[in-house]
Amino acid sequence: MKPEETRQRVIEEHEKIRELLGEIDRANERFAQGSADGSEVRELAAGLFEVFAAHLALEDSLLAPALVALGDGGPWLAERLHREHREQRATLIALVELIEQAGQPSARIVDELHKFSDAVRNDMQHEEETILREDVLSDC
Ligand SMILES: [Fe+2]
Numbered sequence: 001m002k003p004e005e006t007r008q009r010v011i012e013e014h015e016k017i018r019e020l021l022g023e024i025d026r027a028n029e030r031f032a033q034g035s036a037d038g039s040e041v042r043e044l045a046a047g048l049f050e051v052f053a054a055h056l057a058l059e060d061s062l063l064a065p066a067l068v069a070l071g072d073g074g075p076w077l078a079e080r081l082h083r084e085h086r087e088q089r090a091t092l093i094a095l096v097e098l099i100e101q102a103g104q105p106s107a108r109i110v111d112e113l114h115k116f117s118d119a120v121r122n123d124m125q126h127e128e129e130t131i132l133r134e135d136v137l138s139d140c
Protein backbone atom coordinates (compact mmCIF):
# COMPACT_ATOMS: atom_id res chain seq x y z
CA MET A 1 0.00 0.00 0.00
CA LYS A 2 1.31 3.48 -0.90
CA PRO A 3 1.93 5.97 1.93
CA GLU A 4 -1.00 8.17 0.85
CA GLU A 5 -3.39 5.19 0.86
CA THR A 6 -2.13 4.20 4.29
CA ARG A 7 -2.64 7.75 5.53
CA GLN A 8 -6.20 7.87 4.17
CA ARG A 9 -7.05 4.45 5.56
CA VAL A 10 -5.87 5.35 9.06
CA ILE A 11 -7.71 8.70 9.00
CA GLU A 12 -10.93 6.97 7.88
CA GLU A 13 -10.65 4.62 10.83
CA HIS A 14 -10.09 7.58 13.15
CA GLU A 15 -13.40 9.02 11.93
CA LYS A 16 -15.23 5.76 12.65
CA ILE A 17 -13.64 5.58 16.11
CA ARG A 18 -14.68 9.20 16.80
CA GLU A 19 -18.29 8.31 15.93
CA LEU A 20 -18.17 5.32 18.26
CA LEU A 21 -16.65 7.43 21.05
CA GLY A 22 -19.50 9.93 20.60
CA GLU A 23 -22.03 7.11 21.02
CA ILE A 24 -20.22 5.88 24.12
CA ASP A 25 -20.19 9.37 25.61
CA ARG A 26 -23.93 9.71 25.06
CA ALA A 27 -24.64 6.25 26.52
CA ASN A 28 -22.37 7.07 29.48
CA GLU A 29 -24.31 10.27 30.03
CA ARG A 30 -27.66 8.46 30.00
CA PHE A 31 -26.31 5.84 32.38
CA ALA A 32 -24.84 8.47 34.73
CA GLN A 33 -28.20 10.28 34.78
CA GLY A 34 -29.99 7.02 35.55
CA SER A 35 -32.05 7.09 32.35
CA ALA A 36 -30.49 3.88 30.96
CA ASP A 37 -29.26 0.63 32.44
CA GLY A 38 -25.66 -0.45 32.02
CA SER A 39 -26.18 -2.88 29.17
CA GLU A 40 -25.88 -0.22 26.48
CA VAL A 41 -22.59 1.05 27.92
CA ARG A 42 -21.22 -2.49 28.15
CA GLU A 43 -22.21 -3.31 24.59
CA LEU A 44 -20.70 -0.13 23.15
CA ALA A 45 -17.55 -0.57 25.22
CA ALA A 46 -17.18 -4.11 23.86
CA GLY A 47 -17.54 -2.71 20.33
CA LEU A 48 -14.89 -0.08 21.04
CA PHE A 49 -12.42 -2.66 22.31
CA GLU A 50 -12.79 -4.66 19.14
CA VAL A 51 -12.54 -1.67 16.81
CA PHE A 52 -9.67 -0.06 18.70
CA ALA A 53 -7.64 -3.26 18.99
CA ALA A 54 -8.05 -3.74 15.22
CA HIS A 55 -6.98 -0.13 14.69
CA LEU A 56 -3.77 -0.62 16.67
CA ALA A 57 -3.03 -3.74 14.64
CA LEU A 58 -3.63 -1.85 11.38
CA GLU A 59 -1.29 0.96 12.40
CA ASP A 60 1.36 -1.52 13.52
CA SER A 61 1.21 -3.42 10.23
CA LEU A 62 0.77 -0.50 7.77
CA LEU A 63 1.70 2.79 9.36
CA ALA A 64 4.83 1.69 11.22
CA PRO A 65 6.55 0.30 8.08
CA ALA A 66 5.55 3.46 6.16
CA LEU A 67 7.25 5.53 8.87
CA VAL A 68 10.37 3.36 8.80
CA ALA A 69 10.53 3.88 5.02
CA LEU A 70 10.77 7.65 5.53
CA GLY A 71 14.39 7.19 6.59
CA ASP A 72 16.02 9.75 8.93
CA GLY A 73 13.85 9.84 12.04
CA GLY A 74 11.33 7.35 10.60
CA PRO A 75 12.44 4.30 12.60
CA TRP A 76 12.33 6.35 15.78
CA LEU A 77 8.76 7.45 14.98
CA ALA A 78 7.77 3.83 14.29
CA GLU A 79 9.30 2.69 17.58
CA ARG A 80 7.44 5.43 19.45
CA LEU A 81 4.21 4.33 17.73
CA HIS A 82 4.74 0.71 18.84
CA ARG A 83 5.53 1.84 22.38
CA GLU A 84 2.36 3.96 22.56
CA HIS A 85 0.33 1.05 21.22
CA ARG A 86 1.70 -1.30 23.88
CA GLU A 87 0.58 1.19 26.54
CA GLN A 88 -2.83 1.65 24.92
CA ARG A 89 -3.34 -2.12 24.70
CA ALA A 90 -2.50 -2.48 28.40
CA THR A 91 -5.02 0.25 29.29
CA LEU A 92 -7.62 -1.36 27.07
CA ILE A 93 -7.14 -4.79 28.65
CA ALA A 94 -7.36 -3.33 32.17
CA LEU A 95 -10.59 -1.58 31.24
CA VAL A 96 -12.10 -4.76 29.73
CA GLU A 97 -11.21 -6.67 32.90
CA LEU A 98 -12.71 -3.96 35.07
CA ILE A 99 -15.99 -4.05 33.14
CA GLU A 100 -16.11 -7.85 33.06
CA GLN A 101 -15.51 -8.12 36.81
CA ALA A 102 -18.07 -5.49 37.71
CA GLY A 103 -21.00 -7.14 35.95
CA GLN A 104 -22.79 -3.83 35.66
CA PRO A 105 -21.13 -0.47 34.95
CA SER A 106 -20.58 1.69 38.00
CA ALA A 107 -19.68 5.34 38.39
CA ARG A 108 -16.03 4.26 38.34
CA ILE A 109 -16.43 2.46 35.02
CA VAL A 110 -18.22 5.43 33.49
CA ASP A 111 -15.35 7.58 34.69
CA GLU A 112 -12.65 5.22 33.36
CA LEU A 113 -14.40 4.93 29.98
CA HIS A 114 -14.64 8.69 29.83
CA LYS A 115 -10.91 9.04 30.50
CA PHE A 116 -10.12 6.38 27.91
CA SER A 117 -12.31 8.13 25.29
CA ASP A 118 -10.54 11.42 25.90
CA ALA A 119 -7.11 9.80 25.69
CA VAL A 120 -8.01 8.07 22.40
CA ARG A 121 -9.36 11.32 20.94
CA ASN A 122 -6.20 13.18 21.94
CA ASP A 123 -4.01 10.44 20.52
CA MET A 124 -5.82 10.42 17.16
CA GLN A 125 -5.56 14.19 16.92
CA HIS A 126 -1.88 14.07 17.81
CA GLU A 127 -1.26 11.41 15.13
CA GLU A 128 -3.11 13.51 12.54
CA GLU A 129 -1.05 16.58 13.42
CA THR A 130 2.26 14.73 13.28
CA ILE A 131 2.88 11.38 11.55
CA LEU A 132 -0.35 11.48 9.46
CA ARG A 133 0.29 14.91 7.98
CA GLU A 134 0.14 15.03 4.19
CA ASP A 135 3.67 16.47 4.00
CA VAL A 136 5.06 13.74 6.26
CA LEU A 137 3.47 10.68 4.68
CA SER A 138 3.27 11.28 0.94
CA ASP A 139 3.89 9.15 -2.14
CA CYS A 140 6.86 11.17 -3.38
FE1 LIG B 1 -1.93 4.82 17.02
Ligand SMILES: [Fe+2]
Pocket residue numbers: 010014055059123124127
Ligand atom coordinates in the same frame (compact mmCIF):
# COMPACT_ATOMS: atom_id res chain seq x y z
FE1 LIG C 1 -4.58 5.97 15.26
